[in-house]
Amino acid sequence: MDRLVKVGIAGFGTVGTGVVSCLLDNGDIIASRTGIRPVVHRIADIDSARDGKLKISRETFVNDAMSIIDECDVIVELIGGTSFAKNLILEALKKGKPVVTANKALLAEHGKELFAAAEKSKADIYYEASVAGGIPIIKALREGFVGNKIERIYGILNGTCNFILSKMEKDRSDFDCVLDSAQRLGYAESDPSLDIDGTDTVHKAAILASLAYGEWFGIEPVYKEGIRGISFEDIRFAAEFGYKIKLLAIIKQQDDDVQIRVHPALIPEDSMLANVSDVYNAVQIKGHPVGETLFYGRGAGRDATASAVVADIVDVCLNLKFGSHRRVPAFKIGKQFRHIIPMNEVNSRYYLRIRVSDMPGVIASISSIIGSKNISISSIKQAEKEGEDSVSLTILTHLANERLLMESICEIEKLNCVKSKVILFRVEDI
Ligand code: HSE
Numbered sequence: 001m002d003r004l005v006k007v008g009i010a011g012f013g014t015v016g017t018g019v020v021s022c023l024l025d026n027g028d029i030i031a032s033r034t035g036i037r038p039v040v041h042r043i044a045d046i047d048s049a050r051d052g053k054l055k056i057s058r059e060t061f062v063n064d065a066m067s068i069i070d071e072c073d074v075i076v077e078l079i080g081g082t083s084f085a086k087n088l089i090l091e092a093l094k095k096g097k098p099v100v101t102a103n104k105a106l107l108a109e110h111g112k113e114l115f116a117a118a119e120k121s122k123a124d125i126y127y128e129a130s131v132a133g134g135i136p137i138i139k140a141l142r143e144g145f146v147g148n149k150i151e152r153i154y155g156i157l158n159g160t161c162n163f164i165l166s167k168m169e170k171d172r173s174d175f176d177c178v179l180d181s182a183q184r185l186g187y188a189e190s191d192p193s194l195d196i197d198g199t200d201t202v203h204k205a206a207i208l209a210s211l212a213y214g215e216w217f218g219i220e221p222v223y224k225e226g227i228r229g230i231s232f233e234d235i236r237f238a239a240e241f242g243y244k245i246k247l248l249a250i251i252k253q254q255d256d257d258v259q260i261r262v263h264p265a266l267i268p269e270d271s272m273l274a275n276v277s278d279v280y281n282a283v284q285i286k287g288h289p290v291g292e293t294l295f296y297g298r299g300a301g302r303d304a305t306a307s308a309v310v311a312d313i314v315d316v317c318l319n320l321k322f323g324s325h326r327r328v329p330a331f332k333i334g335k336q337f338r339h340i341i342p343m344n345e346v347n348s349r350y351y352l353r354i355r356v357s358d359m360p361g362v363i364a365s366i367s368s369i370i371g372s373k374n375i376s377i378s379s380i381k382q383a384e385k386e387g388e389d390s391v392s393l394t395i396l397t398h399l400a401n402e403r404l405l406m407e408s409i410c411e412i413e414k415l416n417c418v419k420s421k422v423i424l425f426r427v428e429d430i
Contacts, residue, residue, distance in 0.1 A: 008072030011079035012045035018306030102129035108203035126312035134304030148287030150212035159279035197226035205249035225263035344403035349427035
């Protein structure tokens, strides 16, 4: 006999309808695999008329999300936002009810408080859908790699940004033009700033870092740079050097501390991540002893996200069935042993594009500034003169310290032959 578990869903938007649809369509599969049958007992939403195609009785719907806590065994928070959703989760945890959420912004901003509440009440909080949608990356890090030291993680974690960059490359177009068409097609939000300025990727990077290194780092010290500053010209020059530009989350162990940073990066065009296009997400993890691994899939959308939410629902149902809690703890809340390395202490390779007058001695003055900071140039190119007074000079460096590189840029920008601000991207030789 299957064990019935009452599921309460708060928020019946795109993901909520996907979760209900998955539980209805695949309830038998889940029951035959696990002996658990999660049943949608309550749905809290202001608009109870949504998705009338699903076979849900009207009595299932309520307006007051708080009321579902007492009536259900598992609470699924799909409301979004960081105020009411937070109160709902804290209240559910206080009452010992396990919570499933897809709310990365909430976790990233208030994780410490939420995880401490879960710890105190011994109730689970699961959040597979918060990072990379349908890719089960949280379970992989928490359980699949529990025996590994995580050396580093590279993630393409924002479908909107990846779509825009892929389209800029394909259509040979600039950012504004592609963003405009992405918004018209519904691939980008009307206010796309959370995605294109890198905030969404920072939220996800912070969550992955906590799982990789066993501590909660938060988002405050994470370096963030979005994709607004990328032009087609840079995509074209990067290609000449054999690279593509992607918005990356980079998480690395460095001595006893960690790097967590989000910014556009040039990556080799033949690397697997460089070939992750359109709205797809991918996460490349190097661990010891596992070596390199790569996860690929849809990072957003109704069904991919629902798949992750349902996996969490089944997980917490199994924990309820077996009376267990935090079987494989994700990380410890409390004292922090590692810190996030400030950007000026990071070492990287760099791509610089400098608009210069086309006249004798320009390359010599620029390379002498770079050399004076003990930074070595690995490649330098000047575009053919384009019938203008100035030309683009592109430079790739060897590994260099970020602070020294920034100091050299300040000096370069003071040269009379330099006509605009230096464009800089980091290079990751994945
Ligand atoms: N807006 C995100 C993206 C999905 O474009 O990938 C939700 O995190």
